[in-house]
Amino acid sequence: MWPDGHPRFCNTIHTMATQIEELNKLIWLMLIDSYGLGDKWESVMINYKTLVRFMKYMAPPPGEYERGLFAHTDKPVSTIICDDQVSGLEIEVNDGQWIKLSLSPSSFCFVVGDPLKAWSNGRLKAVNHRVMMSGDKDRLSLAAFAIPVEGTIIKAPKELIDKQHPQLYKDFDFMDFFLFAFSDPAKHIDSGEQLQAFASLSPPISH
Numbered sequence: 001m002w003p004d005g006h007p008r009f010c011n012t013i014h015t016m017a018t019q020i021e022e023l024n025k026l027i028w029l030m031l032i033d034s035y036g037l038g039d040k041w042e043s044v045m046i047n048y049k050t051l052v053r054f055m056k057y058m059a060p061p062p063g064e065y066e067r068g069l070f071a072h073t074d075k076p077v078s079t080i081i082c083d084d085q086v087s088g089l090e091i092e093v094n095d096g097q098w099i100k101l102s103l104s105p106s107s108f109c110f111v112v113g114d115p116l117k118a119w120s121n122g123r124l125k126a127v128n129h130r131v132m133m134s135g136d137k138d139r140l141s142l143a144a145f146a147i148p149v150e151g152t153i154i155k156a157p158k159e160l161i162d163k164q165h166p167q168l169y170k171d172f173d174f175m176d177f178f179l180f181a182f183s184d185p186a187k188h189i190d191s192g193e194q195l196q197a198f199a200s201l202s203p204p205i206s207h
């Protein structure tokens, strides 16, 4: 699974990934339950695999405030991020201001991705975020992305669609959206607008 010679590292990461996966499932179940769908969680839950990525952002030159990762909304369903105490992750709030998150040592950050926004029929917001580096320390972070299994259709449960909450997005195959988001034409669309461009129903449909 990992290049030879690092069995301890490999085991640690595997244990961590498994536990983050459990945490992610728990958060999804809480979300499903909060919409009153707890007793039918199996039919509305998205089947997924976890992809873990490690990131290292180098400290900028002294006194500089430098971009580590461009502003975007996540394309996986959701992401769990943890870091090694060197902050840098920023989220954009409603008035366009950026807020730096300082995660305490044992905290994890749950990020709603575009497909989860579509699943919730727009109730959950996919926050725009970026990494900005300052200070003299490198930032190490780990992101665990929830990627639906092949053929997964992202659709809002019918209970989340009614006259007051008309259906905002068409049902779509996750992989079609994912490929669209990284395609040439979509590169010119703001990351936060890609879901709208790909799946918006205009006018919205009430059932």
Ligand SMILES: O=C(O)CCC(=O)C(=O)O
Residues within 6 Å of the ligand: 055, 069, 074, 079, 081, 083, 088, 089, 129, 130, 131, 141, 142, 143
């Ligand atoms: O490294 C971080 O803190 C953020 C990573 C991130 O947003 C991403 O990979 O999508």
Ligand SMILES: [Fe+2]
Residues within 6 Å of the ligand: 072, 073, 074, 079, 111, 129
């Ligand atoms: Fe992200």
